[in-house]
Amino acid sequence: MSNSQKIEDVIIIGGACAGLTAGIYTARANLNPLLIEGYQSGGQLMLTSEVENYPGFPEGILGPDLMQKFRAQAERFGTRFLTKDVTKVDFSKRPFLIQVEKEELKAHAVIISTGASANLLGLQNESRLMGKGVSTCATCDGAFFKDAKVCVAGGGDSALEEAIFLTKFASEVTLIHRRDELRASKIMQDRAHKNKKIKFIWDTVITDVLGQDQMTGLKLKNKKTNAESEIACEGLFVAIGHTPNTKLFKGQLNMHENGYIDTLSNRTQTSVEGVFAAGDVQDHFYRQAVTAAGSGCQAAIECEKFLANR
Ligand SMILES: Cc1cc2nc3c(=O)[nH]c(=O)nc-3n(C[C@H](O)[C@H](O)[C@H](O)COP(=O)(O)OP(=O)(O)OC[C@H]3O[C@@H](n4cnc5c(N)ncnc54)[C@H](O)[C@@H]3O)c2cc1C
Numbered sequence: 516m517s518n519s520q521k522i523e524d525v526i527i528i529g530g531a532c533a534g535l536t537a538g539i540y541t542a543r544a545n546l547n548p549l550l551i552e553g554y555q556s557g558g559q560l561m562l563t564s565e566v567e568n569y570p571g572f573p574e575g576i577l578g579p580d581l582m583q584k585f586r587a588q589a590e591r592f593g594t595r596f597l598t599k600d601v602t603k604v605d606f607s608k609r610p611f612l613i614q615v616e617k618e619e620l621k622a623h624a625v626i627i628s629t630g631a632s633a634n635l636l637g638l639q640n641e642s643r644l645m646g647k648g649v650s651t652c653a654t655c656d657g658a659f660f661k662d663a664k665v666c667v668a669g670g671g672d673s674a675l676e677e678a679i680f681l682t683k684f685a686s687e688v689t690l691i692h693r694r695d696e697l698r699a700s701k702i703m704q705d706r707a708h709k710n711k712k713i714k715f716i717w718d719t720v721i722t723d724v725l726g727q728d729q730m731t732g733l734k735l736k737n738k739k740t741n742a743e744s745e746i747a748c749e750g751l752f753v754a755i756g757h758t759p760n761t762k763l764f765k766g767q768l769n770m771h772e773n774g775y776i777d778t779l780s781n782r783t784q785t786s787v788e789g790v791f792a793a794g795d796v797q798d799h800f801y802r803q804a805v806t807a808a809g810s811g812c813q814a815a816i817e818c819e820k821f822l823a824n825r
Pocket residue numbers: 528529530531532533534551552553554555556557558559560562563565566567568569599600601602628629630631632633645646650651652655656760763793794795796802803804805807
């Protein structure tokens with residue numbers, strides 16, 4: 516392991532909405548940030564096509580194009596990039612230690628913006644057709660399915676929330692669940708059952724997503740009878756939860772029961788002073804590009820004040 520003597524003012528871990536915004540702000544505050552963007556640079560928006568709810572783009576913008584603009588803006592003010600994954604951190608010492616493969620880096624402050632990943636069913640065509648009918652976010656993509664038939668995979672509160680939200684646009688929403696009862700709260704179940712646009716398929720797993728350039732339907736298998744069938748639909752919303760990318764920080768920072776990083780109320784300060792968390796890695800409620808960018812800005816401003824007062 517090489518032992519660099521240089522101590523960075525701030526290292527940002529994660530190169531998507533939150534991290535790149537933190538890059539713009541810390542670079543413009545002359546903190547000369549080093550941003551370790553990871554191998555999934557651009558983050559979740561690289562998996563989608565049209566983004567219509569990011570302010571400033573009235574015609575909409577492709578997710579990867581939006582991320583390219585964020586990155587170019589951070590670069591313009593001098594953010595330095597490292598396109599590798601962080602493999603280990605040690606926040607028990609100061610300066611903080613951040614290991615990137617065999618290289619050990621040091622920083623007075625760290626902004627964590629490693630995001631979260633939507634859990635997927637694990638089907639090959641599910642990933643291929645992501646953004647082409649398959650989605651993990653009804654708030655983001657629901658409006659693209661006006662008068663269409665869509666399916667939702669899942670059985671918890673978030674699956675029912677997605678299904679109910681989708682009835683604003685879709686002509687029919689079919690919830691496909693692998694059991695014969697839902698895990699969701701009673702109140703959400705009541706709301707879903709009362710909604711005439713929502714249909715249920717029980718005891719059934721999705722075995723394939725059909726379609727070439729655009730999704731056209733799903734292949735299903737009944738778990739009790741093993742009977743196989745197909746359903747025609749234009750959209751599949753996979754609503755089986757999210758996993759925050761926080762494994763790296765276990766034992767170093769306080770976390771919620773659900774694995775998201777705990778921050779002070781309305782702040783990005785974590786349980787270790789000088790370590791900040793922004794974006795989906797600490798947000799299991801909004802999960803939007805604009806809120807991630809907003810908290811990247813908060814983290815940068817909090818970080819700047821921390822460094823100034825040090
Ligand atoms: C299919 C889809 C469509 C969506 N559409 C919309 C939309 O239309 N509008 C909207 O507002 N939101 C949308 N979202 C949600 C939005 O993408 C997220 O809220 C946003 O990307 C969160 O940004 P983030 O910066 O917190 O993290 P992420 O986008 O999750 O990015 C995490 C970053 O951390 C990096 N990283 C992870 N681990 C490491 C590591 N060990 N070392 C270094 N780097 C690491 C990754 O490389 C990546 O750069 C969509 C999401 C999906 C999945």
